[in-house]
Each structure stands twice: as C-alpha cells, then as structure tokens.
Amino acid sequence: MNFPSLAVQAATPLYLTGEDAIRLTLFNSATGVTAALRGRFLPAKTAPDEQDPVIGIFSHELVPTTTRAASARTEALGEGWLLDWSVVVTAGTPTVGQCYAMVEIVRGTKGALFPVSWLGNSYITANKRLGGPDPGFMDFLDGGGAMRSITGAVPGAGAELSEAVPTGARWELLCGKFTFTTAVAVANRTVKLIIDDGANTLQQLGSQVVQPASIGAVYSFGQGLPMQGIGADSQSIISLPNNIRMAAGHRWRTLTGLIQAADQYSAIFYLVREWIEGA
C-alpha cells in the first residue's frame, strides 16, 4: 500500500533527518540471547519526480554480551518517519531481570554519538517486548528481578568462603546453605556470616554456638529465619535481615573463629534475586 508521505499522520511524529539513527542498547546476563530492533519506517519523498515512498520494515539483530555491560547497535534509517518500533527477543529465554533494552535516537552512527531522543527502556523476555510509540518505561531496578540459584566456589582448605556480587548486578540475598567440616585439630570454631561492601563489614551475623573438631555441620541462612545453634542433627540456622540489597562488589562471606588450616567449607548454594544495575 502506498501513502503519499505528506498526507501521513503517524501515531508519533518521529521525523528523522538522514543524520539521525536509531540505537538499541542491551544490558544482559543470560546466555544465548539475541534481540532484534524492528519497526516500520516511511522514507521521505526527497524529489518531486520521485516515486511515492512505501512503508518499509527494518530489523536489526544484536547478540549482547553476558557480562551485564552495554552492547549496542546503531542504524541509520535515512530521512523519513519512524512509525513504530519494538525490541523482540529472537533467541534465548531471558527472564525479567536478565536482559534490559534501551532505545533512543542519536545523531551519527560511529564514534562519539550525540543522544537526541529517548524512546523507551525496559526488561525484555521472549514474551515481553519493548515497543513504541507508547512504550512502558521500566527502570533497571524495577520489577521482581531474576531468581538465581547459584553454586558458590568451594574455597581451599583453611580458607573462608566468599561470594561477591558480579559487576553490573544488584542482588537481594534470600537464602542459602553451606557445609563446614572441621578437622581433627582441637578448637571450638564459631561461624559468622559477614555482609561487606568489598572492604568494610556492614553486618556480622552468626550462631552463638561453637562447632568442635571433626564435625560436619550444615549452616542454613535465610531472611527472617529464627537463629538456631547446631543441634543433634548438626544443623544450624543463621538469620538474615529482610530485603537485604547488595551492590556490585559487595560480598557475603564467612568469618570463622579459630578456623584451622584443614577445616573445609563445601556444598555452597544460595538463592538471590538479581537486577541489572545499568551503571
């Protein structure tokens, strides 16, 4: 279908000069994701003897990195009107909290770009698109976040366990568990859980009871759980504060009183809610 370009009343009067370009930026943590910026564009009629332009469809794919850093694709559409657009996940299954899309109009396509207009931003999933002319705006830290069950690194013998929030992520630490096995060396160990900002301790939580030599005890921790010392079943519970948010570089780790060189932490599993910080 042909439209005389001068008569078209687009839903949004997004006129682009030939120097403007549309830019998709993705911040992503999920593997195997490909997203496409698609839309409809009506080129301008630039000369009277030119044929009337027709509405065309554009589709530009971007495979983002999985490091939560920005990956971007900028495409010039020419002179004309951007009628509508959407960002679609074409491969992978990111959940809310894993792939964040931003769309804007910029001047130029290479080097230092000049941002001109903001079109929309939101997390996207296979079933949740970001699209205009009336996009919903969802901030980086909005929504329920991605639920992640993480297997932690098993430290060397005699070392504390330590898990850090990755660059570009924001966590809410929900719960977890680990095993601490004491060696034969006689000493009464105490296990505390530390929340720090990478340097300074922000919270020190822990059981008041001791763990003697040659015991393998399971420590569980979770928001709002009651504190409980090691029982006959070698289980202990450490209470976490509710809604504890941790920024990139923050850590949860153990601080073990009288830890011995052959003591061993193992079987470290924890559940977090994760957002992309977008910094």
Next chain:
Amino acid sequence: MRKCLSCGATYEPVLADGMLYFHTCPPFSAPELRKALDAGTVRLTAAQQAALDAAILRDQDKLPAPGTQSQADQVFASFVVVRPGHRDENVDRDKARVARDDDGTLKRGKTDDDVMKAPGAGIVEVVRP
C-alpha cells in the same frame, strides 16, 4: 571445573542456569594470614597492628575464659587482607571500554583476561570430584 591458582578455590565458570560465574578470591582467613605474615608476603597496616596490640593488652588484663576465643584472636580474624596476586574475574568497566567494540564483542587479540579486574595467578581446569 576450574581451580584458582591464587586461592585454591574450585568452581564452575558456567552455572547450571547458563549464567557466568565470576570468581573472586576471598580475603585471607586467620591461619592463612598468619602464614603470610610469617612468610613476609604481607604486612598489617599500622591501624591493624595497633588494634591487635590493644587486644593483646586487654587479654593480659583479663585472661579469656577456657575454651573461648581471646580478644586478640577475634581482632586478628576480623582483619580483611587481600591475598597478593588475588584473582577477581569480574569485568573492569574501564578495561572493557578499551577492549570491546560498541556491540560488546572483544576486539581482535583481546581475551577475557584483558577485561577482568585481576587475573591473579590464573586458573587450571580440573576434573569435577
């Protein structure tokens, strides 16, 4: 599975949900710190040494109860000392800006080590126990 040659930790670089795991070495535990101090590979800061000296004096004033941790032990264990040559696989934003193209892919000749905060002593692949 990988083993960190800086701290001895073992971990999977890709988790069960397909997401990347970025290992960061823990700070020294108390026995590790004691060993490193003996070997002269690290030194306590003046503030840490002062806090430790004060705790030792408090212990001398009031001996710790049998089976309990001395104040000096508690203070010593609370020190956060980064191990020399520690590994931090997290992405360094400044390095990444230089090493990656606009679309996020690594430039030719660049590797993940070029964008991580600290490669440390490196890693070796090990068989899962």
